Amino acid sequence: MPGFREFRIRLRPAGAPGPAAPGGVPGDRSGELMxxxxxxxxxxxxxxxxxxxIRAEAAREADERRLAARRQAEETxxxxRAHALDVRNETAARIRREAAAEAERADAVxxxxxxALQARARARTPDLAARIVARVAADLGLPDERGGPE
Incomplete structure (x- = not known):
């Protein structure tokens, strides 16, 4: 139901105040506003x-960018992974080379x-053998190489 204000607007005069004008029609303010x-x-x-x-275009572009980023991430x-296998193989080869070099150094040492041990043994053997022979000869009562019992 229209309020008092709308009712009053409909009944306002269509012309200037004064005597009644023939055929006056109330103004259609809502029609004028429309x-x-x-x-x-x-x-x-x-x-x-x-x-x-624009929003739909932005959403479509965002979806395309997400898809492209996902593909890029998968490719990366x-x-x-392929590079990691190469790195592992290179690392294993380097470690094998280092181990072989270390084994060669240890073998040389x-x-x-x-x-050196064999040289010391060769140097000590004649003296040690002579002492053992002298001791065995003394135990057996044999004359030593110098000509008499010890």
């Missing part, structure tokens, strides 16, 4: 449609120590 507001509202509808189109992971 006529006046129609162009800006139409432009707002166009703007809202454009905003919807594939490349990293042991050969030198063995040769």
């Amino acid at each position: 006529t006046e507001l129609q162009p800006p509202l139409t432009r707002l509808d166009d703007t809202a449609a454009e905003a919807d189109r 992971v594939r490349e990293a 042991s050969r030198r120590e063995t040769e």
